Amino acid sequence: MSALGHVGAGAPAGTPAKLAKPRRRWLPYVLLLPGGLWLLLFFAVPAIQLFATSLYDPSGSLEEGYAMTWQFSNYADAAAEYLPHFMRSLGYAALTTVICLLLGYPLAYAIALKGGRWKNLLLVCVIAPFFTSFLIRTLAWKVILSDNGWVVSTLNALHVPLPDGRLLATTPAVIAGLVYNFLPFMVLPLYASLEKLDPRLLEAAGDLYARPVARFTRVALPLSMPGVVAGTLLTFIPAAGDYINAQLLGTNRQYMIGNVIQSKFLKVGDYPSAAALSFTLMAAILVLVFVYVRRAGTDEVL
Known part of the structure; x- marks a missing residue:
């Protein structure tokens, strides 16, 4: 008697338990339907159209139109001609990610475990750059790193050697812009992961x-790996496809593959x-992400 009452407890009054179970089974799919339709319309369909466009005859034009000739050689030609831009984009993105991790982990650790009553204020400071346009933030860095700016003047006063005696229009300037613009994307997942860390575990390790x-390498870091991966x-991913920083803070010698795509x-x-x-950039990033997540050995990505 008690077993029957337990089975039918989740069903409305007068509804058999057998009819309630199929409804619950369909509920997750109903909740996923809006997001699935959004991805289908605004990601899958454009991706298919983009792939079809990549197979057009490159000898066409916007005025005369493009013919579908299944021109797979477009991929080989693009890779051969712009391989340095691909490698530069991946290298800049990897270096930006490493610097953001080195800067963001201590910051996220301090906010999550040492922030106390200032935790919310510190988080606001982290996301405050998002209140300003991405373009305006990058233009601000162009002013900061200009030849007459205080950064170059300070480095010259300290006799720090600079490439060509300047910072703007150099690789360090592009990397600095990328790090500044994407640092919050590193800090926030790290904070979310470290905030769940029980401080008593660190105290126990100290005891x-x-x-x-x-304590850091054996307790804090392994438990925060989902945040590191995320x-x-x-x-x-966004740093590899960026083109604003290279265009405003660099020259054509620092142009990334995003600059080439934007121009074409x-x-x-x-x-x-x-x-x-x-499509080649998207496929390369997907492969790298898949390999990275498999090697990272974590199933919980925030």
Whole structure:
């Protein structure tokens, strides 16, 4: 009698338990339907169209139109011609991710475990740059790193050697802009992971005579790995496709693959090559992300 009452407890009054179970089974799919439709309309369909565009005859034009010739050679031509831009983009993104991790982890650790009553204020300071346009923030860095700016003047006063005696229009300037713009994407997942860390675990490790370095490497870091994985992905992926920082803070010697794609789409009008470059970049990032997540050995990504 009690078993029957337990089975039918979740069903409305007068509804058999057998009819309630199928409804619950469909409920998760109903909740996923809006998000699934959004991804289908605004990601899957454009991705298919982008792939189709990459196979057009590159000899066409916007005025005369493009013919579908299944031109798979567009991918080989794009990779051969713009391989340095691909490698530069991945290198800049990887370096940006490493610097953001080195800067963001101590900051997230301090906010999560030492922030106290100032925790909310510190989080607001982290996300405050988002209140300003991405373009305006990058233009601000252009002013900060200018030849007459206080940064270059200070470094010259300290006799720090600079490439060509300047910072603007150099690789360090592009990396600095990328780090500044994407640092919050690293800090927030790290904070969310570290905030769940029980401080008593660190205290217990200390009671067992573990040194601070051992407490970090054996307790804090392994437990915060989901945040590390999520933060590195959220930083690396947009940084690899960025073109604003290279365009405003660098020269054509620092141009990334995003700059080439932007130019071919909006200036040259070479849609097949631009689509092939875009699809190649997306595929390369997906492969790198898949390998990274498998090697990271964590199933819980925030």
